[in-house]
Amino acid sequence: MVQLHEQILRDAHQSMLATRMRTEDMLPIADKLDEVGYFSLEVWGGATFDVCIRYLNEDPWVRLNKLKEAIPNTPLQMLERAMNAVAYWNFPDDVVTKFCQMSKKNGCDVFRIFDALNDLRNMKTPMKAVKEAGGHVQACMSYTISPVHTVDYFVENFIKLEKMGADSLCIKDMAGMISPSRVYDIVRGCKDAGIKLEIDLHSHCTSGMTGMAYQRAAEAGIDILDTDISAISGGTAALPTESVVAAFKDTEWDTGYDLKLLIEIRKYFLEVWDKYRHLHRFNALKVDPSVTVHQIPGGMLSNLIFQLEEQGAHDKYRAILDETARVREELGYPPLVTPSSQVVGVQAVMNVLHGRYKVVTKETKDYCRGMYGKPPAPIKPEIMKKVLGPKWKDEVIDCRPSDLIKPMWDEKKKELQEIDGGAYIKKEEDIMTYILFPQVGLKFLKGLAKPEFTSKQLPLPIDHDLMRGMVKQSFTEHKAIWLETESPENRSGGPAQIPTEFEVEVDGEPFEVKVNPTGGFLVAGASSAAVQEKPKDVEGGIKSNMQGTILSVKVKKGDKVKKGDAVATIEAMKMEQEIKSETDGEVKDIFIKEGDSVASGDLIMQIL
Numbered sequence: 288m289v290q291l292h293e294q295i296l297r298d299a300h301q302s303m304l305a306t307r308m309r310t311e312d313m314l315p316i317a318d319k320l321d322e323v324g325y326f327s328l329e330v331w332g333g334a335t336f337d338v339c340i341r342y343l344n345e346d347p348w349v350r351l352n353k354l355k356e357a358i359p360n361t362p363l364q365m366l367e368r369a370m371n372a373v374a375y376w377n378f379p380d381d382v383v384t385k386f387c388q389m390s391k392k393n394g395c396d397v398f399r400i401f402d403a404l405n406d407l408r409n410m411k412t413p414m415k416a417v418k419e420a421g422g423h424v425q426a427c428m429s430y431t432i433s434p435v436h437t438v439d440y441f442v443e444n445f446i447k448l449e450k451m452g453a454d455s456l457c458i459k460d461m462a463g464m465i466s467p468s469r470v471y472d473i474v475r476g477c478k479d480a481g482i483k484l485e486i487d488l489h490s491h492c493t494s495g496m497t498g499m500a501y502q503r504a505a506e507a508g509i510d511i512l513d514t515d516i517s518a519i520s521g522g523t524a525a526l527p528t529e530s531v532v533a534a535f536k537d538t539e540w541d542t543g544y545d546l547k548l549l550i551e552i553r554k555y556f557l558e559v560w561d562k563y564r565h566l567h568r569f570n571a572l573k574v575d576p577s578v579t580v581h582q583i584p585g586g587m588l589s590n591l592i593f594q595l596e597e598q599g600a601h602d603k604y605r606a607i608l609d610e611t612a613r614v615r616e617e618l619g620y621p622p623l624v625t626p627s628s629q630v631v632g633v634q635a636v637m638n639v640l641h642g643r644y645k646v647v648t649k650e651t652k653d654y655c656r657g658m659y660g661k662p663p664a665p666i667k668p669e670i671m672k673k674v675l676g677p678k679w680k681d682e683v684i685d686c687r688p689s690d691l692i693k694p695m696w697d698e699k700k701k702e703l704q705e706i707d708g709g710a711y712i713k714k715e716e717d718i719m720t721y722i723l724f725p726q727v728g729l730k731f732l733k734g735l736a737k738p739e740f741t742s743k744q745l746p747l748p749i750d751h752d753l754m755r756g757m758v759k760q761s762f763t764e765h766k767a768i769w770l771e772t773e774s775p776e777n778r779s780g781g782p783a784q785i786p787t788e789f790e791v792e793v794d795g796e797p798f799e800v801k802v803n804p805t806g807g808f809l810v811a812g813a814s815s816a817a818v819q820e821k822p823k824d825v826e827g828g829i830k831s832n833m834q835g836t837i838l839s840v841k842v843k844k845g846d847k848v849k850k851g852d853a854v855a856t857i858e859a860m861k862m863e864q865e866i867k868s869e870t871d872g873e874v875k876d877i878f879i880k881e882g883d884s885v886a887s888g889d890l891i892m893q894i895l
């Protein structure tokens with residue numbers, strides 16, 4: 288018998304509907320889902336927390352409570368990013384421990400825990416916390432292809448995870464690129480090595496090989512397979528639940544699930560799919576076997592195309608693809624998943640635009656220092672020297688990254704208590720929301736977040752602002768083809784026909800950007816006035832070398848600075864980079880402030 292892990296309420300809509308499914312569209316079908324008898328039902332974690340507070344004006348903790356109440360029999364599962372919890376950076380042990388305890392208390396039973404680099408040290412704290420809280424730990428290995436990611440590598444690490452106290456194991460093929468023979472060898476290898484724990488395969492249909500991979504996984508003795516109810520499946524999402532159930536019917540892998548019940552559930556989600564039509568994206572429905580050639584996940588490819596657009600380097604697509612593979616190798620073959628996919632992707636773009644490692648992002652430096660964990664393979668000294676300078680050895684840490692972070696809970700709790708007399712703490716979980724997402728979380732807690740849409744408004748009328756998403760998608764698609772096949776001179780259609788608002792995705796997490804008519808890019812909601820007031824050029828002008836948001840201004844007018852001093856930091860697509868002074872001198876004028884959006888080439892300050 289094979290069991291299924293149903294992902295319709297998390298991964299399916301994160302893959303196909305920008306994670307936007309609202310709780311009110313989940314609850315009416317909850318009792319039916321609970322009847323199926325799944326191994327577990329994934330409902331929380333991943334990008335859902337962020338999207339709830341950022342775009343839906345929904346309290347993620349309340350969602351979890353409501354689903355638990357509506358689904359009392361099936362274990363509820365969440366995706367937990369090791370020391371990142373449900374955010375994108377490392378937290379100290381006290382926060383991660385408390386996060387796991389709270390999630391358990393609020394209704395989560397099974398915790399799927401993964402680390403982007405498969406650094407098992409990063410998984411220890413959440414695993415321990417979940418065990419102590421009485422939860423089920425499903426420990427993952429992030430799947431990727433490289434000379435170090437051999438079958439033995441996966442089997443050996445799964446043995447370690449079993450010893451660390453995992454309750455079940457998961458091959459997390461987040462890019463959907465595992466092949467039938469590969470999955471067979473890993474599962475068989477685990478079983479032959481005497482691993483007793485149940486093994487789960489998580490994959491996506493991206494490569495087009497997934498159906499065959501599931502069959503071979505079953506033949507090798509897989510215990511659990513991840514699927515999505517067919518209404519929101521295939522393409523960049525997972526295989527359809529009903530198809531897998533039908534395929535295994537009357538075989539030794541029969542799930543025993545009621546197909547009629549599943550078809551009833553499918554009918555419900557077909558309506559949901561239709562209601563959310565403004566989020567349909569044609570590309571997401573297709574398979575993309577190119578991943579089998581360059582091993583770059585589909586989501587990351589569209590991100591790379593976007594990065595090229597924003598840096599005004601349309602012609603460099605091929606070069607960047609090759610450079611991405613090269614940078615990934617040089618950085619020790621990290622699996623390309625949040626946040627390592629951004630580290631590698633942005634560094635590759637920088638290398639092609641500015642010369643190899645001439646501009647190094649803060650994230651690449653942190654990665655090489657070991658701040659994300661230990662890279663799967665060692666990084667060569669010559670690369671370390673390029674990234675961190677001649678004294679690179681002094682900068683590298685060999686401890687677990689979170690060992691360097693001081694406990695945070697008490698301090699942050701006090702901080703939030705002091706904002707408007709503690710008016711925004713209605714429950715302990717609100718403090719966690721604030722710690723995980725200081726800006727977006729606080730805005731949400733203050734009641735200032737606005738939902739993009741409510742369930743009652745769906746489907747959105749054709750003239751609704753958000754309907755542009757569909758136009759944008761086909762535009763991006765054509766643009767991607769054009770990038771490869773045409774020179775800019777042959778480009779048809781004038782700027783007037785080009786949409787100015789885009790939604791881009793990084794690993795299924797949506798970002799909104801606006802393109803201003805002069806060619807610069809603005810993050811949605813940012814004021815364009817600030818940008819227009821800026822002079823184009825001045826003597827001693829320091830300019831931004833990338834599009835992004837000013838994260839911090841490190842100097843003030845009148846400050847003396849030295850050549851190479853960091854004067855500001857800029858953030859784009861979650862990547863942070865320092866802007867440095869090009870000369871010794873005094874800060875004469877500052878043209879930006881924290882939170883401003885700048886385009887590549889925009890004036891930042893004047894230093895003479």
Ligand code: CO
Pocket residue numbers: 298460461489490491
């Ligand atoms: Co997934």
